[in-house]
Amino acid sequence: MKFLDEYRNQALAADLVSKINQAATKKWTIMEVCGGQTHTILQYGIDELLPANIHLVHGPGCPVCVTPLEQIDKAIAIASQPSTIFCSFGDMLRIPGSKYDLLEVKAMGHDVRTVLSPLECLTLAQANPDKLVVFFAVGFETTAPANAMAIWQANMLGLKNFFVLCSHVTVPPVVAAILQSPHNQVQAFIGPGHVCSVMGLKEYESLSRHFRVPIVVSGFEPLDLLEGILRAVIQLENGEAKVENQYARAVNNKGNDQAQTILQDVFVLADRAWRGIGTIPKSGYKLAHKYRQFDAEYHFAIDSLKAEEPAECIAGKILRGLAKPYECSAFAKTCTPEKPLGATMVSAEGTCAAYYKFAKFSLAQN
Ligand code: SF4
Structure with missing residues (x-):
């Protein structure tokens, strides 16, 4: 297949649904990891096409969703400082903090901007030497390399007024945490295609072996997901537990060497709090010591904040x-x-x- 609409072909989708129906003789619970996959499933009604014994549940792969409220409050505290230009991707500006969101901070007269790339912040820092330019870096292994590149480049340029508020998280530790939970119901995973295009399959092979769980790394189009679900069901029915790569057009075993090299240079693994889930050991990135001067938490020394989630929220x-x-x-x-x-x-x-x-x-x- 060459074109996007071919991955949405109704006849091929119907064929895959029929194969899932034939393959599934028992009740199985399968989790898709990525928020993008969740949206495709709901947009195309994939959950409604599946047999009643296939239960899809939705995973933690939405970076904005898992950023803790305390970190949003920290971003707001930094953005509210007089000489700061605070930058982030659009979604982050609308996330409510304990009292208000970053858009309201902007409405109060502070300089809060939406950017499309962290590299824009370097240009801003060069053009505004009297300001402190802060980028709010959230996301999984997919977005982390570009943010690492911005920090590396800031170092090369000798910038003294560029900082990163780093909230990067990584997928394998949260998958392990879900599987280790006494309440876990997930029996197989539709793995994160974009993350694996960066990181490869190695970490997922360890998870699959250790927890005896099928993981089918899949893409984001309807046929990708239906094929991923079919492969997961076949493994479950056969009592197998291995990693399969449905998304071979974007993912290879090794991943992207250059992206991994820059991640290893700029970041180190750190314990991270996940919103609604809690702290997971070594489940995210922080800046390596040699890049500490770019770390917004170090520079602005904002005290740890305590924030209460809305009581009714079951996110x-x-x-x-x-x-x-x-x-x-x-x-x-x-x-x-x-x-x-x-x-x-x-x-x-x-x-x-x-x-x-x-x-x-x-x-x-x-
Ligand atoms: S309050 Fe309920 S509906 Fe709103 S985000 Fe939380 S879980 Fe979802």
């Missing part, structure tokens, strides 16, 4: 595949994309936002 359970958005009492009532209470409603990749957008308001529509 933590949703991110671990233990609940669906319509089980939240606030869903589509007091929590909507226009007035979100939790991060999974704010982000374009969030599960609650997807359920709202595609009108999945009850179990009957699942």
Whole structure:
């Protein structure tokens, strides 16, 4: 296949659905890791096409959703300082902090900007030597290399007024945390295609071996996901547990060497708090000591902040595949994309936002 619409071909989709129906003789719970995959599943009604014994649950692969409230408050505290130009991708500006969001900080007169690339911040820093330019770096292994490159380049340029508020997280530790949870229901994973295009398959082979769980690394189009689900079901039915690569057009075993090299140079693994899930050891990146001068947390020395999640928000359970958005009492009532209470409603990749957008308001529509 060469063109995008071929990955949305209805006849091929129907054939895959029929094969899943034939293959699935038992009840299986499968989690897709990425928020982008969740959106495709809901947008194309893949969950409704599957047999009733295949239960899809949605994973923690939405970077905006898993950034802790304390980190949003920290971003707001830095952005509120007088000589700061605070930059981030668009979604982050709408995430509610404990009191307000970054867009409201901008409305109060502070310099908060949306950028499309961290490299834009280097140009801003060069053009505004009297200002402190801070980039809010969130995301998984997919976005981390570009952010690492910006830090590396800032070092090469000798910039003294560029900083990164680093909130990067990595996928394998959270997959392990889900599997180790006593409440876990997930029996197989649709693995994160874009993350694996950077990191390769090695880490997932270790996870699959250790936890005896099938992982099918898949793409983001309807046929990708249906084929990924079919392969996962076949493994489960056969009692197998291995990594398969459905997304071979983008992912190879080794991943991207150059991206991995820059990640290893700029970042080190660090314990990270995941919103709604808690702290997972070595589940994210922080700046390596030699790049410490670019670390916003070090430079601005913001004290650890304590923030309370809205009591009714069950995003933590949703991110671990233990609940669906319509089980939240606030869903589509007091929590909507226009007035979100939790991060999974704010982000374009969030599960609650997807359920709202595609009108999945009850179990009957699942
Ligand atoms: S609907 Fe809103 S309050 Fe409920 S879990 Fe989702 S984000 Fe949280």
